[in-house]
Structures are given as C-alpha cells and as structure tokens.
Amino acid sequence: MTLVDRHNIVSDVTVAAFAELGWKVDRVSADVFDFFGHSNQFDLVAANLFVHHFSDERLAGLLAMIARSAPAFVACEPRRGPVAAFGCRLLPLFGCNEVGRSPVGGLWFERLTHADTRCPKRS
C-alpha cells in the first residue's frame, strides 16, 4: 500500500499496525499531482479528508489523473448540508477549534459528482 501526502504524516506506529494486518506500507512525501503524473498503476485509490482541499478545476484534474491510474476511487469526505452546517456552528460550545469545525469547509457530494462528470472516463 502506498500512502501519499506532501508532508511526512504517517507514523511508524501506523506502519507497524498495517504490518500486523499483513500490509507493507510505502510512505511517499509528494504533491499528489506530481505523484499521479508519473503514471503509477494501482488496484484502488482511496482518499481520506483530502479532496476538499482543491478547487473544482484542480479536483477535475486530479480525478482525471486518478482515473488513468486505477479502476476505482473511494473518497471519504464530510458531506456538507444544512444539518451538518448548523451542528458545526455549535461545536465551539464544546471547545472545538477551527479544525474540529472543518465539515463547514467540506465537500458537497454534488461538487464531487460534478467534477467527476467533467473527468475523462477510462476506456
């Protein structure tokens, strides 16, 4: 398994935990656009709390690169909506900082779907 982030965020403890499950982890510190620009091929690409960082245009470009690199893509992102937005506004009452309230800045499911429709499909 290859874990990519532009910062070195994957700890030895995490790598050891994956090893116990039988997974060999390769940690890569790189910009994701550089990483997928090098025609790597994978069985699956998964992202966790990641794609909401990018503008619609950058997101469409990223999805196009991923589509060339793997047959499937899974993204785990906060789904913004009125209930979540209201709930997030209450989080400071419990001492949460801006990071804790990040679903406010998260990704609309529709936005991801829209970006996908602008992305070239695998043949």
Ligand SMILES: C[S@@+](CC[C@H](N)C(=O)[O-])C[C@H]1O[C@@H](n2cnc3c(N)ncnc32)[C@H](O)[C@@H]1O
């Ligand atoms: C909310 S954190 C999530 C980190 C990790 N995926 C997790 O679930 O713990 C977002 C991460 O995206 C990384 N990131 C943002 N833009 C990036 C880019 N262009 N290339 C690589 N990593 C990027 C940041 O360094 C940060 O670690």
